[in-house]
Amino acid sequence: MLRYILRRIFMLVPVLFGVTLVSFSLLHLVPGDPAEVLGGQEATKEDVERIRREYGLDRPLAVQYLRFAANAVRGDFGVSIQSRHPVRDLLLQRLAFTLQLSLASILVASAVGLLAGVVSSTRPYSLFDATSMLGALFGISMPIFWLGLLLILVFAVRLHWLPSGGTGTLLHLILPAIALGGASAAVIARMTRASMLEVVQQDYIRTARAKGHREGVVILRHALKNAMIPILTVFGLEFGSMLGGAVLTETVFSLPGIGRLLVEGIFARDYPVVQGAMILVGTTFVLVNLLTDVAYAFFDPRIRYE
Amino acid sequence: MRRLGWRFAIALVVGVALAPAAWAQGQPQVGGTLVYAAGVDPDSLDPANTDSNPGEAIGRMMNNFLVRFDAKLRIHPDLATRWTQSKDGLTWTFTLRKGVKFHDGTPFNAEAVRYNFERFLGAEKPLKAGLHSPIIRSVDVVDEHTVRFNLKVPFAFFLNNLAHSASALVSPAAHQKWGKDLTLHPVGTGPFKFVEWVRGDHITLVRNDDYFDGKPRLETVIVKTVREDSARVLGLEAGDYDLIVRIPPEEVGRLTRGGKVRIEADQSNRALRIGINASKKPFDDVRVRQALNYAVDKDSIVKNIYQGFAAVIPTMVGPLNTGYAPVKGYPYDPVKAKKLLAEAGYPSGLKVLLWTPKGRFLKDFELVQAVQQQLQAVGVEASLQSFEWAAYLSLLKKPKDEAKHELYLIGWSPSTGEARWGIFPITACSQWRPIGSNDSFYCNKDVDGLLEKAVAATSLKERDESLRKAQELLVQDPSSIYLLATKETVGMSPKLHGIINSPLELVYVDKDTWKEK
Numbered sequence: 001m002l003r004y005i006l007r008r009i010f011m012l013v014p015v016l017f018g019v020t021l022v023s024f025s026l027l028h029l030v031p032g033d034p035a036e037v038l039g040g041q042e043a044t045k046e047d048v049e050r051i052r053r054e055y056g057l058d059r060p061l062a063v064q065y066l067r068f069a070a071n072a073v074r075g076d077f078g079v080s081i082q083s084r085h086p087v088r089d090l091l092l093q094r095l096a097f098t099l100q101l102s103l104a105s106i107l108v109a110s111a112v113g114l115l116a117g118v119v120s121s122t123r124p125y126s127l128f129d130a131t132s133m134l135g136a137l138f139g140i141s142m143p144i145f146w147l148g149l150l151l152i153l154v155f156a157v158r159l160h161w162l163p164s165g166g167t168g169t170l171l172h173l174i175l176p177a178i179a180l181g182g183a184s185a186a187v188i189a190r191m192t193r194a195s196m197l198e199v200v201q202q203d204y205i206r207t208a209r210a211k212g213h214r215e216g217v218v219i220l221r222h223a224l225k226n227a228m229i230p231i232l233t234v235f236g237l238e239f240g241s242m243l244g245g246a247v248l249t250e251t252v253f254s255l256p257g258i259g260r261l262l263v264e265g266i267f268a269r270d271y272p273v274v275q276g277a278m279i280l281v282g283t284t285f286v287l288v289n290l291l292t293d294v295a296y297a298f299f300d301p302r303i304r305y306e
Numbered sequence: 307m308r309r310l311g312w313r314f315a316i317a318l319v320v321g322v323a324l325a326p327a328a329w330a331q332g333q334p335q336v337g338g339t340l341v342y343a344a345g346v347d348p349d350s351l352d353p354a355n356t357d358s359n360p361g362e363a364i365g366r367m368m369n370n371f372l373v374r375f376d377a378k379l380r381i382h383p384d385l386a387t388r389w390t391q392s393k394d395g396l397t398w399t400f401t402l403r404k405g406v407k408f409h410d411g412t413p414f415n416a417e418a419v420r421y422n423f424e425r426f427l428g429a430e431k432p433l434k435a436g437l438h439s440p441i442i443r444s445v446d447v448v449d450e451h452t453v454r455f456n457l458k459v460p461f462a463f464f465l466n467n468l469a470h471s472a473s474a475l476v477s478p479a480a481h482q483k484w485g486k487d488l489t490l491h492p493v494g495t496g497p498f499k500f501v502e503w504v505r506g507d508h509i510t511l512v513r514n515d516d517y518f519d520g521k522p523r524l525e526t527v528i529v530k531t532v533r534e535d536s537a538r539v540l541g542l543e544a545g546d547y548d549l550i551v552r553i554p555p556e557e558v559g560r561l562t563r564g565g566k567v568r569i570e571a572d573q574s575n576r577a578l579r580i581g582i583n584a585s586k587k588p589f590d591d592v593r594v595r596q597a598l599n600y601a602v603d604k605d606s607i608v609k610n611i612y613q614g615f616a617a618v619i620p621t622m623v624g625p626l627n628t629g630y631a632p633v634k635g636y637p638y639d640p641v642k643a644k645k646l647l648a649e650a651g652y653p654s655g656l657k658v659l660l661w662t663p664k665g666r667f668l669k670d671f672e673l674v675q676a677v678q679q680q681l682q683a684v685g686v687e688a689s690l691q692s693f694e695w696a697a698y699l700s701l702l703k704k705p706k707d708e709a710k711h712e713l714y715l716i717g718w719s720p721s722t723g724e725a726r727w728g729i730f731p732i733t734a735c736s737q738w739r740p741i742g743s744n745d746s747f748y749c750n751k752d753v754d755g756l757l758e759k760a761v762a763a764t765s766l767k768e769r770d771e772s773l774r775k776a777q778e779l780l781v782q783d784p785s786s787i788y789l790l791a792t793k794e795t796v797g798m799s800p801k802l803h804g805i806i807n808s809p810l811e812l813v814y815v816d817k818d819t820w821k822e823k
Contacts (some may be wrong), residue, residue, distance in 0.1 A: 030697065031696075031697040031700045031701065032694075032696030032697045032699070032700045033696070033699075033700055036696070036699050036700055036703055037695070037696045037699060038349065038357070038433075039357065039433065040357040040358075040699075041699070041716075041718070041743055042357070042436075042731065042743055043357075043433070044436060044740075044741060044742060044743075045740040045741055047433065047435075047436065048703075048740075050431055051433075080505075082349055083347070083348075083349060083350065083489065083505055084350070084486065084487060084489050084490065085490065085505050090505060090506075093504065093505070094506070149536055149537075149540065152537070152540045152541075152544070153540060156540065156541075156544035156546070157540055157543045157544045160544065160545070163544070163546055164537070164540050164541040164544040164546045165532065165537055165540075165541055165546070166507075166508075166530060166532075166541075166546065167507060251533055251534050251537075252534055252537055253537070254343075254507075254530065254531065254532040254533065254534070254537055254541075256504065256505070256506035256507040256531075260506060260533075261506060264347075264506070267694065267695065267696060268696065269696050
C-alpha cells in the first residue's frame with residue numbers, strides 16, 4: 001500500500017511537467033502580451049520593451065520555460081507581473097481560502113446529498129423520493145451564478161442574516177458553501193440513490209434483514225458501505241473541481257480563491273501566476289484522486305494495491 | 307495681504323452659504339470605518355508605476371502632490387503653496403509647505419521633490435516616465451523649501467502634469483529601501499496610511515493623525531475588490547459596503563426609489579469613440595469618415611443605451627478637460643451620410659469590420675451593436691466582432707502594415723485633465739503605433755501645429771484658443787466616429803458625506819469625508 005502511494009506521488013512529476021508545458025504553450029499561443037496589458041493603452045513601444053526585458057519575456061520561449069521550471073523545482077515561482085507580489089505568497093493565501101470554501105461546500109454536499117440519496121432509496125417512488133430527486137434536478141440545472149445572487153438577495157439584502165460576500169468570519173462561508181455545495185449535493189444524491197437501489201436488491205441485504213438486524217443497521221452498515229464505491233468516485237471528482245477553483249462562486253461572493261487568481265491571471269497574461277496556479281491545481285487533482293483510490297480500499301477490502 | 311483678504315472673504319461667503327446644508331446633514335462626526343467596494347485590484351500602489359483606476363484612487367488617499375486637482379479638475383496648491391513661471395516658460399519655481407513629514411517620518415522638503423522627479427528622468431524608468439522625461443530637464447534644490455524645475459521646452463500644461471496621479475510624492479527613504487517593491491510598501495504624506503494589501507481581497511488604510519492639513523475624520527478605509535457588478539450593488543443594499551463604484555445604468559432607477567442608498571452620477575473624462583483606420587482604403591477618404599459620423603445617432607444611444615449616463619461630445623475631448631471647446635459636432639443625418647458615400651464612390655454602400663472589447667468600457671458591446679444597426683441604414687454593412695481586452699490591445703498595438711482593424715471602439719481618458727492629452731497621443735502624426743497610441747494612423751499637420759502652439763503658449767488665453775481651433779479642425783477632418791463621454795455612477799450609504807468622484811474616474815475620500823454613526 002505504502003509503495004503504491006509513493007509511486008502515485010512520484011507520478012506527480014510527469015503530470016506537473018505536462019500540465020505546465022501545456023499551459024505555458026497555450027498561454028503563448030493566444031494573442032495578448034503581459035507587457036502590453038501592464039503598460040495599458042498609453043504605453044509606448046519603448047515602455048513595452050522595457051517591461052518585457054524586466055520579466056525576461058524577450059528571451060526565447062524555451063529559455064523562459066526552462067528558467068521557470070528550474071526555479072519552480074526550488075519552490076520559487078517568481079513574482080506576479082501585474083502586482084509584483086511573490087507568486088508563492090499569492091498561492092498560499094489563496095489556497096487557504098479555497099480549502100476553507102471547498103471543505104465547507106463538500107460538507108454541505110455530502111450531508112445533504114447522502115441523506116437525500118439514502119432516504120430516497122429506502123422509499124423509492126414515494127413522495128419524498130420524488131421531491132428530493134426533483135430538487136436534485138433543480139440543483140444540477142441551476143446556474144451557480146444565479147443561485148448565488150438569489151441567496152445574497154434573500155439572506156443578505158432582505159433578511160440581513162448573513163454577509164453578502166467577502167471574507168473574515170465563518171459566517172462569510174455559509175452562502176458560498178450552499179451555492180457551491182448545492183450542485184454537488186444534487187449529483188451525490190442521485191448517485192447515492194442509484195447505487196443504493198442496486199445494492200438493496202442483493203441477497204446479503206435480505207440475509208441481514210432475516211438475521212433480524214434493525215433497518216437502520218441494514219441500510220447504513222450493510223447497504224451504504226457496499227454502495228460507496230461509485231459515490232466516492234463522484235465525491236472525489238466534485239471535491240477535486242472545488243479545490244481546482246470555483247471561479248463563479250468566488251466571483252459572486254468576492255472570495256479570493258485559486259479559481260479567480262487563475263482566471264484573472266489569464267486575462268492579464270500574468271504568466272508566473274497562471275503557471276504557479278496550474279501547478280497547484282494539478283497537484284490537488286492528483287492528490288484527491290489518490291485519496292479516493294485509497295478510500296476505495298477502505299470500503300471494499302477486496303481492492304488491493306500492490 | 308490683499309490676496310489673503312480675498313480668500314478670507316470668499317471663505318466667509320461660502321461658509322455662510324453652506325452652513326444651513328451642513329446643519330441639515332448634522333455635524334461632521336469623527337471616526338468610523340469606510341468599506342469601499344472597487345471593481346478591480348490595483349496593479350500597483352507605487353504612483354509612478356500604476357495605470358489602473360483603483361491604483362490611482364488609493365494613491366490619492368495616501369499621497370499629496372505639489373498641486374492637486376479638485377473634483378472639477380481645477381488646480382489648487384497642495385504641497386507647494388506658491389509658484390512662479392519664468393517669462394520664457396522654461397523655469398518653474400515652487401515654494402513648499404513647511405513642517406510636512408512622510409508616514410515613515412522622513413521630512414518633506416525640496417530634496418524629496420528633486421528625488422521624486424529624478425526617478426522619472428533617471429535609469430529606473432518607472433511605467434509613467436513618459437509623463438515627465440520629455441519635458442523636465444532637471445530639478446534644482448534652491449533651498450530647503452524652494453525647488454526649481456528646468457524644462458526642455460515650454461510646456462503650458464505643466465501644472466496638469468504635476469497634478470497627474472503619477473506625480474504623487476513618495477518617501478525617498480522608502481523608495482531607496484524597497485526599490486521596485488515600493489508598490490507593496492507605499493509611503494506618502496497623505497491623509498491615510500497604508501496598512502496591508504491582501505491581493506484580490508482588500509487593502510486597508512488607516513488615518514494619518516499627523517496629517518498636515520488637519521486630522522482626517524474617518525478612522526479606517528478598507529478598499530475591497532468586488533469584481534461582479536451585481537455583487538457590489540447587493541452588498542451596498544445589504545449594508546456590507548458604504549461606497550461602491552460603477553453601478554449599471556439600468557439599476558440606478560430601482561436603487562434610487564428604494565431610498566436606502568444614494569447615487570451620484572458625475573461626468574467623467576472618458577471619451578468613447580469608434581476609431582477609424584485612416585491608413586486603409588476607403589477610410590483614407592475624408593468624405594467616408596465624415597459620412598460615418600453623420601450616420602450615427604449619438605443622442606439616441608445616450609438616451610436608450612446609457613439612460614442619460616453619458617454626454618454627447620463633438621470630438622474626442624471630454625467636457626471637463628481644461629481646453630475643451632464646445633464646438634459644433636456632427637448631427638445625425640443619414641441622408642447626408644449616403645450622399646457623401648456616393649460622392650466618395652460608394653453609392654451602393656460598403657462592407658467594413660467593426661471591432662469592440664467586451665466588458666472593458668461601460669456598455670461597450672451594446673453601444674457597438676447600435677452603431678452597427680445605424681450604419682446598416684446608410685448602406686454600410688459592418689461585421690461585428692468582440693474581443694477580450696488583452697487580445698484587443700495586442701491587435702490595436704500593431705504597426706500600420708500589420709494592423710487589420712478598420713472601425714474599432716476605444717476609450718481614452720486624459721489623466722492630466724486637459725484637452726491636449728486628450729488629442730495628441732491618439733491623433734498626432736508622430737504618435738502612430740507602435741511608437742505612440744495613435745491607432746487610427748491619422749495625420750493632420752495643421753492639428754499637430756495647433757497643438758504645438760498650445761504647448762508653447764505662455765498665456766492661458768492663447769493656449770485655449772489654439773486648442774479650440776484644433777478641435778474645430780478635428781470635426782472637419784475626423785479621425786474617428788466621435789460619440790460620447792460616460793458618467794461615473796457611484797452608490798453610497800446615505801450616511802456617508804464628502805466623497806470625491808473625480809472626472810478622472812477616480813473615486814476616493816479625503817480628510818473631510820465622514821460617516822454618520
